[in-house]
Amino acid sequence: MKIIMLGAPGAGKGTQAKMIAEKYSIPHVSTGDIFRANIKNGTQLGMEAKQYMDQGLLVPDELTVKILLDRVANEDCKNGYVLDGFPRTIPQAEVLDKALSELGDQIDYAINVDVPDENIVKRMGGRRACLSCGATYHIEHVPPKSEGICDSCGQELVLRDDDKPETVQNRLNVYHEQTQPLIEFYSAKGVLKTVDGTMDMKEVFEAIVTILS
Ligand code: ADP
Ligand code: ADP
Ligand code: ZN
Numbered sequence: 001m002k003i004i005m006l007g008a009p010g011a012g013k014g015t016q017a018k019m020i021a022e023k024y025s026i027p028h029v030s031t032g033d034i035f036r037a038n039i040k041n042g043t044q045l046g047m048e049a050k051q052y053m054d055q056g057l058l059v060p061d062e063l064t065v066k067i068l069l070d071r072v073a074n075e076d077c078k079n080g081y082v083l084d085g086f087p088r089t090i091p092q093a094e095v096l097d098k099a100l101s102e103l104g105d106q107i108d109y110a111i112n113v114d115v116p117d118e119n120i121v122k123r124m125g126g127r128r129a130c131l132s133c134g135a136t137y138h139i140e141h142v143p144p145k146s147e148g149i150c151d152s153c154g155q156e157l158v159l160r161d162d163d164k165p166e167t168v169q170n171r172l173n174v175y176h177e178q179t180q181p182l183i184e185f186y187s188a189k190g191v192l193k194t195v196d197g198t199m200d201m202k203e204v205f206e207a208i209v210t211i212l213s
Contacts, residue, residue, distance in 0.1 A: 001026060001080040001212070002105070004087070006182055007113035009171045010124045010163075011197045012204060014136055016113060017084035019205050024212070027076050030084040033134045034067055035059060040131055054161050056170030058088055058178060065095045080108075088179045093186075110186035111208060113197035117172055124168045128157040141201070 001024060005013035014030060021028035035053060038046030045067070049059045058064075068086050071077070087093040100106050115123075126139040130150035137144050137157060144151050162171065186192040195207040 001109075002100075002107050003080070003082040003212075004107055004110040004186070005082065005084045005113065006110055006179070006186070006192075007197060008115060008117070008120050008175045008179075009168070010120045010127065011113040011115040012201060013084050013113055015142075015201055016111070016204060016208060017082045020082045020208065020212070023209070024080070024082075026080045026082055028084060029068070029071055029077070029081050029086070030134070031059075031064055031068055031086040031088075032084075034071065036131055036134075054167070056162055056167040056174060058174060061089060061091050061095075064088075065092055068092075068096070069099055087182060090181055090185060093182055107186070107189070107191055109212065110182070110189075110192050111211065112183055112186075112192060112194040113204065114194050115197040119198055120172060121165065121168055124163045125159075125165060127160070127163050129160050129163075130155055130157055 003020060003026075005017050007013050014032075017028045017030070020026075035046065035049040039050050039053075040046070045063065048063060052059045064086065068083075072081060087096055096107075123138065126141070128137045128139060128144070128148075129135075130137075130153060132155040133150060133153040135150050135152045136142070137150075144157060148157050149155070150157055161167070183192060193211045195204055195211070197204055199207070
């Protein structure tokens with residue numbers, strides 16, 4: 001099963017993608033997590049990506065497409081995967097589509113997690129991230145057991161640089177301009193499913209499971 005998560009930054013794509021990955025035993029592939037891991041390890045790719053990410057801009061397609069195609073070519077992806085944060089532009093979607101069709105394959109579901117901008121701005125300020133293991137929390141909705149510390153790995157949680165309010169607005173603008181057109185792209189392919197992302201995260205997950213089964 002090959003699934004794409006669509007939605008604004010902060011809509012809950014990552015939260016849902018992790019639950020889907022666990023339930024269906026497929027890898028959760030997040031381009032944002034791959035970039036953050038590279039930044040943390042000080043790689044060339046990380047240094048290039050950071051310049052864009054800190055401004056709330058997209059990392060150029062050339063860089064992004066290559067790392068994604070390498071990742072999904074990995075053995076663990078052969079029975080499917082859930083993509084979180086990719087594609088984010090029409091050209092990225094076209095490259096993925098082409099790579100899959102060359103293998104006689106295609107995306108099964110594009111799940112659009114729909115959340116209005118007003119809710120997004122509130123959510124992002126409360127998001128806390130573990131840059132070590134990729135776990136995500138929310139100070140009100142998903143607090144860690146011990147304040148500021150990751151439940152899974154014990155590392156310190158941070159407010160991501162790009163989750164500061166001034167950058168969130170840029171990211172929303174970028175989303176509407178460059179990523180939202182993908183809703184039409186996957187709708188035309190007949191694989192788009194929309195869920196109401198303002199519900200409680202368990203309810204959102206139930207709606208997704210109903211679609212997938
Ligand atoms: P995305 O991957 O789309 O950027 P996340 O999954 O990281 O979004 O979620 C953004 C923030 O909102 C996180 O702090 C997360 O814990 C919280 N969150 C996710 N889903 C919900 C929900 N349904 N209701 C309230 N908060 C949520
Ligand atoms: P969120 O879902 O909260 O927006 P992500 O972790 O998916 O956050 O992405 C963080 C940043 O990483 C994006 O704002 C962008 O700069 C970069 N990024 C991630 N995925 C892509 C992509 N597919 N194309 C271009 N840039 C990307
Ligand atoms: Zn952690």
